[in-house]
Amino acid sequence: MSPIDIKTAEFYDQFWPKSVPILDKTREYIMETVSEAHVSRALDAGCGHGLCSVVLSERADEVVGVDVSSECVETARQQAVRFSRHNITFQREDLQNLSLPDASFDLVWCWGVAMMAPDPMKVMHNLMRVTKPGGTVYLGLYLKTWLSPIHELTRHFCRTFMNGPRRKKLVCDFFTALTNMHGKIVGSQTNLRADNISIQAQVEDWYYPPYKTFYSIEEIIELFRRNGFEAQCIQDRVGRIKSATIFVVRAVRNG
Ligand SMILES: C[S@@+](CC[C@H](N)C(=O)[O-])C[C@H]1O[C@@H](n2cnc3c(N)ncnc32)[C@H](O)[C@@H]1O
Known part of the structure; x- marks a missing residue:
């Protein structure tokens, strides 16, 4: 297996297993955020508790959930069983060194994850790399503010x-x-x-997470544009947790 970020893995090994959220609220949020009614393959990048994978599996034929934490992967597997979703597979990997093939997903969901890596740009480049032409990335990141x-x-x-x-x-x-x-x-x-x-x-x-990076909306839109995506910010400081610190960009890879 490629190298992994042990510090983040250890932090989330003890975090999500004891704090699994309510599925309904996660579903409500994803259903109103994701505009694709149906896709073939979806990636839940940094799946944590696994509930986003469970929801995505209602819109995708096949979902792959990836997380750096082995305990999260185990928790996510349990949630898939609990909600009888049979079209999800989970694997432990560091998104900085993601082994999944180029252009293999129609939808990539990465909410509250990339900015926790020591090198978030590696994560973001991998997300773009695995997206099919015409496919969509939903990326939720911490907003840079004076605070x-x-x-x-x-x-x-x-x-x-x-x-x-x-x-x-x-x-x-x-x-x-x-x-x-x-x-x-x-x-x-x-x-x-x-x-x-x-x-x-x-x-x-x-x-308490070991690494954190904050971004401006403009620099992320520009990053996508330079890499052949059309991007726009679809949630600025609101959304799932009504947080003043998260923004979500939707980016579609040019065909
Ligand atoms: C704040 S949680 C978000 C979980 C989920 N995406 C959600 O929206 O609820 C961050 C998750 O990203 C995972 N993560 C952080 N860095 C990662 C990396 N480099 N590769 C894979 N997973 C990572 C953590 O283990 C954790 O489960």
Whole structure:
């Protein structure tokens, strides 16, 4: 097997198995985001818990789910069995060194993944490489804002000084309390995910992954354009988790 990013694998080995989201909300989101009614082959790149693969398998004849974490692959397999989806296969691979053949997918779904690799450009080039002419990539990335350096400083601090189980819990509880307080002040629960991921888990997923890169929408559209895709931003800071930090680009490979 090609080399893999062990640090990210270890982080997600312990993350998704204990935080599997609700399928219905994942389905709702993907169904309204993906405009293709039916495709032959779909790739769920960085499949995590596997629920996106389950949903994609309702629109595709065949789905391949790939993740760097072996525990995620196992969890994703269990979800496919749980929801009786028989047209999905899962494999453990690092998307930076993806072995799948060129131009082999009609639809590539990569949400909240590429920017977590040490070299996200390698991931993005592989996503483009495996897309068939006329095929579509849905790419969800972290948006670069004036807050990004502050988030990065906090993440480095948390990973360096607050990384034992008790300290990590302290950090997650602290940010959860802060979020709840903010919700009370503005009169709403601003940061709650409809798919049942707790705020503690969101904090862990935000401040503890080993690598993170933030992008502007323009640079990603330009990247696709240079590589023979027509791209547009279809969700800017909203969508699945109503997050101020994710944008989604839909890119179609020129025929
Ligand atoms: C934030 S989760 C997103 C999971 C899923 N795509 C979703 O939308 O809920 C990121 C996932 O990407 C996987 N991942 C991160 N870097 C990866 C890489 N280089 N190759 C394959 N998977 C990777 C992680 O193991 C994790 O399961």
